[in-house]
Amino acid sequence: MIIGNANVFVDGKFQKGSVAVENGVITAIGPASWSCDVDAEGRYLVPGFVDVHTHGAMNEDFSDGKPEGLPTLSRYFAAHGVTSFLATTMTLKEEVLTPAMHTIRDFVRPADGAKCAGIHLEGPFLSYAKRGAQAAENLHKPDADLFRRLNEASGNQVRLVTVAPEEEGGLDFIRAVSPVCTVSIGHTTADYDTAMAAYAAGASHATHLFNGMPPLHHREPGVIGAAFDSGATVELICDGLHIHPSAIRTAHRLFGEKLVIISDSLRCAGMPDGPYELGGQPIEMKNGKATLQGTDTLAGSSSNLLAELQNVVAFGIPLEDALTAVTSAPAKAVRLDGEIGSIAVDKRADLLLLNPDLTLHAVYVDGEQII
Numbered sequence: 336m337i338i339g340n341a342n343v344f345v346d347g348k349f350q351k352g353s354v355a356v357e358n359g360v361i362t363a364i365g366p367a368s369w370s371c372d373v374d375a376e377g378r379y380l381v382p383g384f385v386d387v388h389t390h391g392a393m394n395e396d397f398s399d400g401k402p403e404g405l406p407t408l409s410r411y412f413a414a415h416g417v418t419s420f421l422a423t424t425m426t427l428k429e430e431v432l433t434p435a436m437h438t439i440r441d442f443v444r445p446a447d448g449a450k451c452a453g454i455h456l457e458g459p460f461l462s463y464a465k466r467g468a469q470a471a472e473n474l475h476k477p478d479a480d481l482f483r484r485l486n487e488a489s490g491n492q493v494r495l496v497t498v499a500p501e502e503e504g505g506l507d508f509i510r511a512v513s514p515v516c517t518v519s520i521g522h523t524t525a526d527y528d529t530a531m532a533a534y535a536a537g538a539s540h541a542t543h544l545f546n547g548m549p550p551l552h553h554r555e556p557g558v559i560g561a562a563f564d565s566g567a568t569v570e571l572i573c574d575g576l577h578i579h580p581s582a583i584r585t586a587h588r589l590f591g592e593k594l595v596i597i598s599d600s601l602r603c604a605g606m607p608d609g610p611y612e613l614g615g616q617p618i619e620m621k622n623g624k625a626t627l628q629g630t631d632t633l634a635g636s637s638s639n640l641l642a643e644l645q646n647v648v649a650f651g652i653p654l655e656d657a658l659t660a661v662t663s664a665p666a667k668a669v670r671l672d673g674e675i676g677s678i679a680v681d682k683r684a685d686l687l688l689l690n691p692d693l694t695l696h697a698v699y700v701d702g703e704q705i706i
């Protein structure tokens with residue numbers, strides 16, 4: 336199949352062209368004049384989005400361990416341009432996380448859904464002081480054996496784990512686990528020196544930068560300064576509620592291609608306002624804003640990568656940079672850039688056609704049009 340007459344996003348830039356796909360893989364990138372099977376009519380042809388931090392949507396949550404919930408989630412993501420996602424769990428007890436790992440391991444993508452590219456363990460190895468919406472009673476000291484048991488239960492699908500490096504055993508955990516998957520610093524009180532030590536020990540990512548960590552102070556630069564100095568990739572929740580647009584513009588100038596837009600979406604995404612649950616705690620969504628019930632503590636988002644792409648472009652981030660932050664940057668951050676996240680020969684043919692106003696026109700997964 337050839338998708339022609341497109342504005343193709345290749346190597347961070349747009350070029351007029353065509354893309355050939357065979358057996359689910361991109362086989363060639365050619366001129367716009369190629370005779371084609373699908374006429375893109377000048378639309379943007381971009382890689383499918385990669386969300387490395389999403390807990391749920393449509394009243395389903397990966398932590399539930401409910402097999403019937405996963406196809407619903409997979410279809411929801413595809414409908415918002417996300418072709419690969421990391422199923423992200425909350426801070427819960429091992430006996431709750433283990434069945435969730437089994438469910439994710441056994442998930443088979445529905446023909447009209449997005450791919451599960453692995454798991455993000457957001458906790459339980461987090462700091463009490465910066466737990467945010469994570470349940471205090473389920474926090475656990477960094478423990479590489481517990482990580483190994485969970486990873487094994489998932490069929491070795493954990494691609495990302497968030498840890499607070501200042502907790503006892505934090506640096507040993509990072510040394511043990513970073514050869515297995517990407518280790519991210521988050522939900523942490525780490526100061527600059529501790530965060531630098533964590534990056535030197537093998538961490539390479541920061542979980543929802545700004546949220547759940549000390550701010551960037553001119554004498555206490557903390558995780559944000561250390562991530563910058565270490566060349567780490569950094570997540571950013573761009574729902575317009577978690578981070579002021581000015582801080583998003585600042586992070587964009589600081590982190591460039593290292594910026595990874597995430598949804599951090601919860602089961603209330605795609606649902607009406609009302610009461611919901613997150614990691615064993617009651618939450619409430621009002622006007623799309625989710626908080627721990629009865630508090631002002633933000634509890635993740637009700638957004639998705641397509642809406643966030645539209646947000647950041649409206650905030651002044653160039654489209655090319657915003658696209659990098661939802662495609663190749665997240666794929667690289669979790670070591671999947673050999674397969675997904677870019678339009679290049681031999682990569683999976685996970686592609687989107689976007690209209691000029693950045694709404695979704697078509698979604699292809701493994702070369703098959705599913706939307």
Ligand SMILES: CC(=O)N[C@@H]1[C@@H](O)[C@H](O)[C@@H](COP(=O)(O)O)O[C@@H]1O
Pocket residue numbers: 466467468469543545546547548577599632633634635636
């Ligand atoms: C699922 C999850 O953990 N999400 C975190 C939440 O815990 C934290 O409260 C919030 C604000 O953090 P902040 O108050 O430090 O900006 O960011 C994210 O929504």
